[in-house]
Amino acid sequence: MEARIILQIQILWNPNRQSFRRPCLHLPRFFIRASSSTSQKPRSYKGPKPSTNLVADFISRNDDLARSLPIYVGGASLLAVLFNRTVSGIAPVADASSSQSRADLLALGLAVTNLLTGLVWLSIRPKSITPVNPEGVDCKVVDSDLPTSIVSELLWGWESLKLATCCKSLVIVYNGICLIQIGMVAESPQDKKRVVVNTDKLMQGSVYRGVMKSKAQSYLANLSLYPGRSELPFLPANTQAVILQPLGDKGIAVIGGNTIRGFTSSDQAWISSIGEKLDATLGRYFVDSAEVSREKD
């Protein structure tokens, strides 16, 4: 919106003046338009507002009830048809001779359809798995040599993982350095503090080597079944699922979650995209800093 300043300058007729040559009033008006982009308010939104869908909300909230609803409807109508027959004194014979029986048969057919649909819905109910709180200490350790832009990108990655997935721990190792260790971390029994990531031991282990060789994301949906668990001692002991995302061929991101099979395929796709982005950013930074240190020597 533009601020319009209307300036009115009136020259009043001064009655004390001796000369009466100009008795009229001068009223020049000046319109000054002041519009600067920084103070411009955006035009107000003139579009549709989202409407609430009551059916969708009810069903999403009462999933179990909605799944068994067709069973109840089908069962109740079956009983209602039989009751109708007995009440009106007609023998409950299922043949298509009279139009009454035909109508009853059709209603029975629909009741059976509803029953079967309800049973199918019950069979495809996804198993709900309860998340397990990771045992450990909360920590946020970022390598101090990194510039702020890289740190903010890593922290953005952590925040989005924490918000959108069941991720509770994140460790990124690149070029042999542990860049970030954030979230829930295993507590070392000796000094009750966080377990420091031993990057040499990690990079020599089979887990890291396997991921680097395959150059693909590795999803350990149920970590307790995996023998390589001992190579990730920095994760809380009861971490349920882990995603190992290679960052190019120089680094790895270890993402720990609190639910078995907690990362969906959409999560996996997003994590691999973020891994590629982080690899591009980190790769460029480390190449630049390597060149700078080479120039200094």
Place this chain on the structure above:
Amino acid sequence: MSIRICNLPFNSSFAPQPRARISSRRSTRVFARTENDTQQQLNLSVLRFTFGIPGLDESYLPRWLGYGFGSLLLLNHFSASVPINEPQLRSEALGLSLAAFSIALPYIGKFLKGSVVEQRTLPEEGEQVFVISSNIGDSLKEDLAWATYVLLRNTSTIAVLVSIQGELCVRGYWNCPDQMSKAQLHDWFKKKVDEIGLADVKETLYFPQYEGSSASWDILPNGTRSLFVQPFVQDINEQQKMNGFLLVASTAGYAYSDKDRAWIGAMAEKFRG
């Protein structure tokens, strides 16, 4: 004690089979064993079947049966002899209401957890555009190119628009005039966005069943069914954050689940600064 009904697996999934098979016979074995839990383990997956015809969605079967049986009921009603007695009227009313409920069943099933999400279809006409404002720095341009690419790939989005402090990045299928240079196209989009007033939106807007709207929204491609607008969250305490919004559109209805919207919010957070 729990009773387990084991059925020999017979077409126990919705995946289309190479040969058309209708499950009509199944043999069952029932055996009981003692267990500590009191839950009854019923293997109901045998009830799921497929005709094997590609493109035929068996989850819509209740709807077709509802239409078919409902019309047969009406036919029966009108072909019956005129003095229709009351019990018949009662069962016909019951049958018709059951038919109506069956017709609505696939719609209800769409909202259950674990239901299959519709796939997006690419619009037939129109081409893809990719326009970035020239007033944006190189690193931000790279971030925008990556973010729009990822949104188009990982969600069922076909059109993306990101606005940062008024400067736009547009990618995907849009309903825009062709034969325009990139700079002209950018200004055209900017004008349209100003008309709608999207910069003023304060909370997220989600239209899962978008039908088409007023004239200014015609920049969206034909066949858009879902629309999601995510403004950059404004915090009074943080003055140096950028303002703007992120708009995604898809040709599939109910395309953006809670998880998709959480990820899109994370993308918007990246550009907030």
